[in-house]
Amino acid sequence: MTRSPSVTGDELLASTAELVGIPSVSRHESVLADRAALELAACPWLEVTRVGDNVIARTCLGRRQRLLVGGHLDTVPPAANEVALVEDGAVWGLGACDMKGGLAVILDLAATCEAPAVDVTWCLYAREELARAENGLVELWSERPDLLDADAAVLCEPTDARVEAGCQGTLRAEVHLGGMRAHTARPSAGRNAIHRLAPLLTRVSTWSGRTVELGGCDFAEQLQAVCVSGGVAGNVVPDHAVLTLNHRFAPDHDAAAARTTVLDLADGLLEDGLGDRVLFVDEADGAPPALHHPLLAALVERSGRPPRGKLGWTDVATMWAHGIPATNFGPGDPLLAHHPDEHVTRESLARTHEVLGALLTFGTS
Amino acid sequence: MTRSPSVTGDELLASTAELVGIPSVSRHESVLADRAALELAACPWLEVTRVGDNVIARTCLGRRQRLLVGGHLDTVPPAANEVALVEDGAVWGLGACDMKGGLAVILDLAATCEAPAVDVTWCLYAREELARAENGLVELWSERPDLLDADAAVLCEPTDARVEAGCQGTLRAEVHLGGMRAHTARPSAGRNAIHRLAPLLTRVSTWSGRTVELGGCDFAEQLQAVCVSGGVAGNVVPDHAVLTLNHRFAPDHDAAAARTTVLDLADGLLEDGLGDRVLFVDEADGAPPALHHPLLAALVERSGRPPRGKLGWTDVATMWAHGIPATNFGPGDPLLAHHPDEHVTRESLARTHEVLGALLTFGTS
Numbered sequence: 001m002t003r004s005p006s007v008t009g010d011e012l013l014a015s016t017a018e019l020v021g022i023p024s025v026s027r028h029e030s031v032l033a034d035r036a037a038l039e040l041a042a043c044p045w046l047e048v049t050r051v052g053d054n055v056i057a058r059t060c061l062g063r064r065q066r067l068l069v070g071g072h073l074d075t076v077p078p079a080a081n082e083v084a085l086v087e088d089g090a091v092w093g094l095g096a097c098d099m100k101g102g103l104a105v106i107l108d109l110a111a112t113c114e115a116p117a118v119d120v121t122w123c124l125y126a127r128e129e130l131a132r133a134e135n136g137l138v139e140l141w142s143e144r145p146d147l148l149d150a151d152a153a154v155l156c157e158p159t160d161a162r163v164e165a166g167c168q169g170t171l172r173a174e175v176h177l178g179g180m181r182a183h184t185a186r187p188s189a190g191r192n193a194i195h196r197l198a199p200l201l202t203r204v205s206t207w208s209g210r211t212v213e214l215g216g217c218d219f220a221e222q223l224q225a226v227c228v229s230g231g232v233a234g235n236v237v238p239d240h241a242v243l244t245l246n247h248r249f250a251p252d253h254d255a256a257a258a259r260t261t262v263l264d265l266a267d268g269l270l271e272d273g274l275g276d277r278v279l280f281v282d283e284a285d286g287a288p289p290a291l292h293h294p295l296l297a298a299l300v301e302r303s304g305r306p307p308r309g310k311l312g313w314t315d316v317a318t319m320w321a322h323g324i325p326a327t328n329f330g331p332g333d334p335l336l337a338h339h340p341d342e343h344v345t346r347e348s349l350a351r352t353h354e355v356l357g358a359l360l361t362f363g364t365s
Numbered sequence: 366m367t368r369s370p371s372v373t374g375d376e377l378l379a380s381t382a383e384l385v386g387i388p389s390v391s392r393h394e395s396v397l398a399d400r401a402a403l404e405l406a407a408c409p410w411l412e413v414t415r416v417g418d419n420v421i422a423r424t425c426l427g428r429r430q431r432l433l434v435g436g437h438l439d440t441v442p443p444a445a446n447e448v449a450l451v452e453d454g455a456v457w458g459l460g461a462c463d464m465k466g467g468l469a470v471i472l473d474l475a476a477t478c479e480a481p482a483v484d485v486t487w488c489l490y491a492r493e494e495l496a497r498a499e500n501g502l503v504e505l506w507s508e509r510p511d512l513l514d515a516d517a518a519v520l521c522e523p524t525d526a527r528v529e530a531g532c533q534g535t536l537r538a539e540v541h542l543g544g545m546r547a548h549t550a551r552p553s554a555g556r557n558a559i560h561r562l563a564p565l566l567t568r569v570s571t572w573s574g575r576t577v578e579l580g581g582c583d584f585a586e587q588l589q590a591v592c593v594s595g596g597v598a599g600n601v602v603p604d605h606a607v608l609t610l611n612h613r614f615a616p617d618h619d620a621a622a623a624r625t626t627v628l629d630l631a632d633g634l635l636e637d638g639l640g641d642r643v644l645f646v647d648e649a650d651g652a653p654p655a656l657h658h659p660l661l662a663a664l665v666e667r668s669g670r671p672p673r674g675k676l677g678w679t680d681v682a683t684m685w686a687h688g689i690p691a692t693n694f695g696p697g698d699p700l701l702a703h704h705p706d707e708h709v710t711r712e713s714l715a716r717t718h719e720v721l722g723a724l725l726t727f728g729t730s
Contacts, residue, residue, distance in 0.1 A: 184587060202564075225560055
C-alpha cells in the first residue's frame with residue numbers, strides 16, 4: 001500500500017488552469033484525450049485503452065474490489081471565458097468547475113496512486129454535455145462494457161467535495177395548444193392560442209414539487225418552462241403555441257410517473273378539436289442514492305460532511321442502469337457549472353484530492 | 366347622366382373568378398395591373414395613368430365634386446386556395462373576398478359609368494397587404510398627389526355591402542422580460558423569464574377594451590398577443606422572453622394614447638435591473654367616421670343599412686391623413702379576409718355594384 005505523494009493546492013490550481021487551456025468543447029475532445037492518454041500511459045501500473053475520444057486506465061492488482069472513478073473531458077461552448085485565469089485562490093475559465101478541476105484531481109491521483117487498496121478504473125469520456133445518444137460513457141457501455149466493470153463508481157462532477165448521491169431524473173415535454181386564426185381587429189372570430197398559455201404558465205410558475213427523502217438525502221423536484229413559441233403574423237390571432245417544460249423528478253419516480261405529473265399539471269387545460277397535445281420529447285430516469293455500498297459509505301465518512309441528493313441528472317444514472325452503485329463527488333460549486341463566471345477554488349480541489357486519495361489508499365478499512 | 370347597363374350577379378361572379386385566376390400576391394401585381402390598365406384604357410372617357418404597379422383612371426367631366434373609388438390589387442400569400450372555384454352562388458379562392466370581388470365591381474363600373482353625376486377617380490394600387498412603407502397608395506401620395514385629389518373616397522374593402530366607417534388605429538408592442546440563467550435542476554439560483562410572462566398573459570387574455578361610439582358607429586378596442594418567444598436550452602432557466610401585442614384602438618385615441626394603454630397593462634410587471642422594456646415597433650393612427658360628407662351620407666342612405674365602425678385598419682386612414690373623408694364599402698364578409706376559406710357571394714357583389722352604381726349615377730341628389 002503506497003500513499004501518493006502529497007500534491008499542493010497550488011499545484012492543483014496550476015494543473016486545472018493548464019487543462020482549461022486545452023479547449024475541449026463537446027465533439028472536440030481529441031487533443032485533451034491525447035494528452036490524458038499520454039500522461040496515463042507513462043504509469044507502468046496502468047493498462048490504458050483508447051476508445052474513440054474516451055480514455056480508460058485500469059490497475060490490475062487483483063484487489064477484492066474495483067472502484068471506477070470517472071469524469072467527462074468535454075465542456076459546453078465558451079461564453080467569452082476560454083482563457084484560464086488564476087486569481088484569488090481559484091481558477092476561472094470555461095470548464096474550470098465542470099469539470100477540469102475534477103480531471104486535474106483524477107490525473108494526479110492516477111499518476112501517483114501506484115498501489116491503491118482497491119483496483120481502480122480511471123474513466124475519462126467524451127460528449128457528456130450533449131444528448132444521451134452521443135455520450136461517450138454510453139458508447140463505452142456499448143463497445144467495451146468489460147472495461148467499465150466495477151463494484152462502485154465515483155463521478156467527479158462538481159459537488160464542492162461533498163457527496164451528492166444518486167441523481168434526479170429529467171423529462172422534457174412540449175405542451176401544444178391550438179386555436180383558430182382570425183384578424184386581430186376581430187378576435188372573437190378566432191381563438192388565441194397564446195392567450196391559452198396564461199393559465200398553464202400560472203400553474204407552472206406557481207408549481208410546488210415534492211421533496212423526497214431517500215437514503216438520508218433530499219431530492220427537491222423542479223418544473224421549469226424552458227422554451228415558448230407561437231405566432232403567425234402581426235395582425236393574426238395565432239392558432240398554435242408551444243410551451244416546453246423540463247421536469248426534474250426524484251429517483252423514487254420513473255419517467256412514466258413523471259409524465260403523469262406533467263399531464264396532471266395540464267389537466268383541464270387541453271381541449272378536444274383544437275389539436276392540443278402533450279409530447280414527451282426527452283426523458284431519463286434518475287438513480288437512488290447507493291450509499292449502502294461500503295466504498296461509497298467510506299467516501300461519505302472521509303468527506304466529513306453529510307451527503308445530499310444530486311439535483312441535476314448525471315451519469316451516475318448511467319452506471320446505476322448497469323447495476324453499479326455510484327455517486328457524485330468532485331471539486332467546484334455545482335451552481336457554477338455552465339455559468340460564465342465558473343471557477344474552482346484551491347480549497348475545493350485540495351479537499352477532493354485528499355478525500356479521494358485517502359479512499360483509494362485505505363479503501364474501506 | 367347615363368345609367369350604366371345592368372350587370373348580372375353571375376357576370377360579377379365570373380369576372381371575380383377570372384381576377385382570382387390572375388395571381389397578385391404582394392409585390393407581384395404587375396400582370397394584374399397590366400390587365401386593369403388595358404381594360405380602363407379602352408374607355409375613352411377615362412384618363413389612365415400608371416405609376417409603378419398602381420393604376421389610376423379619372424373622368425374629367427368638370428363635375429362639382431370628385432369621388433375616389435379605390436382598391437388594392439394584391440393578396441396575402443396563398444393557403445392552398447390559388448384556384449378559383451365558383452360554387453353555391455359564390456367565388457372561392459385567394460383574394461376572392463379581400464378584394465378581387467371589389468376589383469370586379471370597380472372594373473365593371475369604371476367601364477360602364479360613362480357619364481357619372483360626379484367626377485370619379487378609380488384608383489387600383491399595389492402592396493396594401495405589406496408594411497406601410499411599401500404601400501402603393503402611400504407611393505402615389507408621395508409621387509402623384511395630384512392624381513388622388515378628391516372630395517371624398519370609398520375603398521372597396523370587404524364590408525358585405527355595408528358602410529364601415531373610419532377605421533381603428535393599430536399599434537404593435539414588444540414586451541421584453543428578463544431573468545437570470547441557471548440550471549433547471551437548481552432554478553432558485555436563477556429567474557425564469559418565461560414564468561414572468563404568466564401575470565402579463567393573464568392580463569392580456571382577460572383585457573376588456575373600450576367600446577367608443579363615434580358618429581353613430583361603435584369602435585370596439587382589441588388587444589391580442591400575436592407572438593411569443595423565449596428559451597435558451599432544454600436544461601437552462603431562460604433569461605429572456607418576448608410577448609408581442611397588437612392593440613387596435615378607437616379613432617378618438619392617437620398612437621400616443623394607445624402606447625399609454627399598453628404601458629398601463631404592463632404596470633407593475635416590469636422590473637429594473639432585468640432589462641425589462643416595452644418596444645413600440647409599429648403604429649398607425651385610425652380615422653374617425655366622416656359620414657357628414659354629403660357623398661358618404663348618400664352612400665349610407667343608398668346602402669339601406671346603418672353604418673358601423675371599421676375595426677381593422679384600412680387606407681381610409683391614409684386618405685383621412687390627407688384631409689379626404691373616406692369610408693369602406695365593398696363586397697365580401699370582412700371576417701373571411703385572409704381566411705383559407707375566403708369567398709364572396711353573388712348577392713354581396715350585386716348589392717355593392719347596385720349601391721355604388723346608383724351613387725355614381727345620381728350623386729347626392
